[in-house]
Amino acid sequence: MNLHELWSIFVMQGFAGISLFSVLLLMGLGLALIFGQMGVINMAHGEFMALGAYTTYFCSTLVQDHAPRLLPFYFPLAIVLAFVLSAALGAFVEWAMIRHLYKRPLDTLLASWGLSLIMQQTYRSIFGAREVTPTLPEWLMGSFKPTDAIDIPINGVFVLALALAVTGGLVIFMFRTPFGLRLRATVQNRAMSNAVGINTKLVDRLAFSIGCGIAGIAGAAFTTIGSTGPDSGSRYIVDAFLVVVFGGAANLLGSVASAFGIAQAQSILEFFLDGTKGKVATLLFIVVILMFRPQGLFPSKVRSS
Amino acid sequence: MLFKTLFKSRAEFLSYAALTLLLVVVLPVLLPVFRLNLFGKYLTYGFVGVGLVLLWGRCGILSLGQGVFFGIGGYCMAMFLKLEASDPITTKIQSTPGIPDFMDWNQLTHLPFFWEPFKHFPVALLAVVLVPTALAFCLGWAMFQRRVGGVYFAIITQAIALIISLGIDGNQGYTGGRNGITDLRTLLGWDIRSTSAQYILYFACVFFLLLCGLAAKYIINTRMGRVLVAIRDREDRVRFSGYDVALCRTFVFALAALISGVGGAFFVLQVGFMSPSLIGIVPSIEMVIFTAVGGRLSVVGAILGSLIVNLGKTTFSEAIPELWLFLMGGTFIAVVMFFPNGVAGLMEPGGWLSTKLEPFKAMLFGRSGPGSGAGNEVVEVVKNTSVSIAQTTEVTK
Structure with a gap:
């Protein structure tokens, strides 16, 4: 094996890691909003991804049957x-179920x-099954x-681009919009946010629904890979939670770093x-680290109430 | 004295007696041996339920990895039975006689070192009890000391369930892989698949389950139990009062693991195999579901819960499989949202059912309550249980 081949393996392996990173990131982002910011454990998160995936499938069959040229x-x-x-659906679930359980986080886990x-x-x-x-x-x-030996799949690049776009969008949304400000205020101090006139119930519903929406995007993106x-949702759920917890639950950028790590x-x-x-x-490895550092890699500096 | 500690009230005693009657007399009389064996299988989940009552209901620690301890107990028993089933004479067609068949398929030529101790029955029995307990103690101590709790504990234990089931799945030569350890026939030369053996194993299972239930009630009704509830409701106050919260939690986690491990061993004895699909994420959560449906605060409730949900699962998935998951999911959401104390909570005096039934009772029986000639024994037992189960929850109120 010469140096050139070694380099190709290195590049492709690196890309496999980055591809997995974008998948984990997409899985984790919605959850970082729902679990990290709101403290709600949504065990149905994987099923919301599956909803996105099935929506894509439904669209593709519809287009294929009726307007193949639009494919x-x-x-x-x-x-x-x-x-x-x-x-x-996320907004509906929040209205029907989750909002009654905010005081009992372990029970949101079971109900979801x-x-x-x-x-x-x-x-x-x-x-069908x-x-x-x-x-x-x-x-x-x-x-x-790029060379004979290097082979980079386009769908991987697509998912990566989408993951980065969604992350960027979420960061802008959280830190540069009035709603993001209200959300962060509600997370930090709910009573005070209420007092200054933020409709925290609406904030909760929107945050939950946007988190679920991101899960839907993730699901749609995953159809290009597999x-x-x-029951494919249940395959993602543990990974998604570990990404968020490992990154330090309340820290959005921590989730990005932990997904990468x-x-x-x-992949290595x-x-x-x-x-x-x-x-x-x-x-x-993750579990052992979490046992020694339960607050995750990048804990947020907010005082707990 | 002990009696007073175990049963705080007459109703509490009656509910336990009714459960005993149901398990020891009614079910064996009414059911053919095949169904009885199935109920024995359901009851092994009752062990996990009893552990979860202590751990989750009383101490507020939700573990989504109880299947791991159930599974380890089961695997310890299964490894002994498998070694007994693969003596050199039965396995003489293998390229290496005397080792389990799946090892031979995976080109192993000698028994891995960690299988060696399981040649001896007493060692295997000890392992059933000690290995889950020791593992839970180490995990619990590491986490509780760093005050990992609540949601984080649930997620980490769930990850552990995934790790263990994937680990067993991926090492086929050492663990039997996805198929698990199958073809278990005899225990010390005694055919565990014969009718008499199934009866004996059922009764042994019931005996140990009721024993574990009593032990759990003992803990609940002594000072330890009150400390656990206090930790659940106001952790910092307990800590400031000088109790070692981490140690208490570790103790109850290890105890729950021990009880679950015994359940796993009985599962293997009655069902005849063990596989990673029985201990992963989904089964572990299902065990929590049984407990929640039955009543997370009540020992009797948890045991009944494991019977009810599993019976429902078998019945519905035989008859209308499409509806089963809807029903189970719906029931579960309803239980969590509206009846957090489960069936036992519904039936307690002042609970939902008794308030709803009060006018009917008054109409039917006057003020004197239900009459005596109910005829059907099961109905009677269920009634007895229902009236009194939830007395166990009184302590916490």
Whole structure:
């Protein structure tokens, strides 16, 4: 093996890590808002991702059946639709269920688990038990080939770009808009925010619904990488929570850093060990670190009440 | 004296007696051996439920990894049974006779070192009890000392459940992998699949479950129990009063693990196999569901909960599988939102059911309460249980 090949392996391996990073980031972002900022454990988060994925699948079959010529263009629209649907459902769930449970965080965990069961079965009833893949537009297939040995898949680049865009959007939203200001105020001191006239209930509902909407975008993005089944949401949920907790729950940028760290560690370990063992080693590593540093890597400096 | 400690009131005693009657007399008389064996399987989850009553209901620690301890207890038992099932004569067609079949399929030529102790029954029995307890103690001590609690504890224990189930899944040669450890036939030469063995194992399971239930009630009703509730409700005050909160939590976590481990061992004995799919994230949460539905504060409630939910699962997934998850999810949301103390909480005097039923009772029986000639024994038992289960929750109020 010469230096050139070694370099190619290095580049491709690095890209595999970055690709995993964008996946973890997309999973974690919505949760960073819902769990990190609001302290609500939404175990149905994975099912909201699946909702986004199924929305994309639905759009693709619709377009394929009725307007095959639009096939190259439907995907961005599907992502928007995935966001809107998930956000709407999220707002409904907040209204019907979550808002009654803010005082009992452990119980939101259990109730949203019940919700996730219902959502899974709904997917199974509507779309069937087997995994589905939408017909992707041509421009998402294939790969870049900067040299002969290097092979960078375009869908990976797409997911990465989307992840970065969503992160950027969320950061701007949180730190540069009036609503973000209200959200941060509510997180820091709910009573005081109420006193200065912030409608904290509305803030809660919007934050939860935007978090779910981001999960929907994530789900739509994941259809470019893998297939979707009724229970694929449950595959993501532990990873998503670990990303958020590991980054220091209330810190949005901490989640980005932890997604990057976890992704690189996992892809390197998976290169040297085999898949499952790499995964186990990464999880073990995170759990051990969390045991010694329960506040996560980048704890926020807010005083707890 | 001990009696007074175990049962604070007559109603509390009656509910436990009714449960005993149901498990020891009614079910074995009414059910054919196949169904009884199924109920025995459900009851092994009752062990986990009893542990969760102490851990979650009383002490406020939600562990989403109880399946791990259930599984470790089960695996310890399964490893012993598997070694007994793979003696050199039965396995002489293998390239290495005398080792479990899945090891042979994975080109292992000798028994891994950690399997060696499980050749001896007393060691295996000790392991069933000690390994989950020791693991829980180490995990609990590491986390509780750093004041990891609430939501974070739940997420970390869930991650541990994922790690253990993936780890077992990924090491097929050492653990049997995804299929688990199967084909368990005999315990010290005694065929555990025969009818008589199934009866005996059922009764042994019930005996140990009721024993664990009594132990849990003992803890709940002594000072320890009150400290646990105090930790749940006002942690800092307990700490300032000079109690070692971390130690108390570690103790109850380890105890819950021990009880779950015993349940796992009985699961293996009655069902005849153990696999990672029984101990991962989903089963671990389901164990919490049983407890929540039955009543997280009540020992009797948790045991009944594991029976009710599992019976529902078997019945519905046989008859209308599409509806089962809707029903379970819906029930669960309803329980969490409206009846946080579960079935037991509903039935306690002053609870939802008794207030709803009060006018009907008055109409039907006058003021004297239900008459005696109910005829059907099960109905009677359920009634007895229902009236009195929730007395156990009185302490906390």
